[in-house]
Amino acid sequence: MTRVFIARHGQTDWNVEGRLQGSSNTALNDTGRQQALGAAKTLGPAVRDGVLVVTSPLDRAHETARIIAAQWGSEVHTDERFVERDYGPWEGLSADEREKYDPLQHKAYRNGLEPEYEGYENHASVGARMVAGILDWVERAPGDLLVVTHGSASRMAIMHLLELPVSGRRIGNLGNASWSRLGLPEGGGWSLDCHNIGAE
Template sequence: MQVFLVRHGQTQWNVEGLLQGSSDIPLTDLGRRQAESAAAALVARVGDDPLIVASPLERARHTAHALADRLGVDVEVDERLRERAYGVWEGVTPEERERRWPEEVALWHAHGDPMLPGFEEHDAVQSRMIAGVEDWTDRAEAEGRILVAFAHGSCVRVGLHGLLDLPLTHRTLGNLGNTAWSQLTRRARGDWTLDRHNVTADTVAVA
């Protein structure tokens, strides 16, 4: 069973290096072009009728529709694919984070959970991502379709660590770039292989 996990296109907050989290930030003009390029590359790989699901945040839904509209299929929405909530860190520059919360930043960089208002802990993100991907893969498999899920950098990385039984205490996998994807194979629930990671429209031919 083939599954693609795709990150959304560029936003202005990506350009500025700000954590977006649950903030609903739209794509830039470049982000929209990235979404179209990714869609063109994915069309040849996901079949005529993939099951497409997206985070409810606009940047992910817009990226998903670039593919869905080409194929004439619907985009399902699942709250479990929403980006991690960063609480008071959302929209704050890295410099301000370091200045105001040095201990929390150090803990976060050490793969820990900083105790901050509104910050969603690793385990919570991982649990909902695993449940969402497994459930949608069940449906795609039952319908004989490939699953393409559009989400976000942090939640996809944390979810992948869970699906592949990798510890969260190490950053084994890096975040996906904008409109990059991971391709996985599922043999059964809980039995996953990562076939490709951080593939883009520009690199797919050699990935």
């Protein structure tokens, strides 16, 4: 059975401040590095030999992937398709700042709807590139595939693979340095085998 592990990067200062990071290239903080080490401990016994590790090129994800992959001595590959969505004019704003910027759009966003801004990458676009990337790398993986990515990108990947409606919040975001596992049996559709497994 094909197995794909999807992990989110560790904590950054913007996570602590509640700012939307999106395509901004923020770095892990010290807590985030410790979380990545914890994720390595939970992922270590969960994956099969020959795991292929692929990450978003953004620093916070790439460093998380390197910390996790070090236990296996695995090469870390990068793929632009696994970056976080671009939030357009909301990029870098806290929840309070987003509400002041546009109260109606912010309320809709909190209810699981998409804001309508130029530069905001919608659910369909994020999901399509994430799934395309995952399916491409699955073909190259000798065993399990580990994708290290971002909160919204990971949620869209999971929902699209499961063919769930993407409106609302049917699946919650992964916590920092947490991961989920999806399986694809021969002749069957994708299943979510475990979700939001926290770092040790």
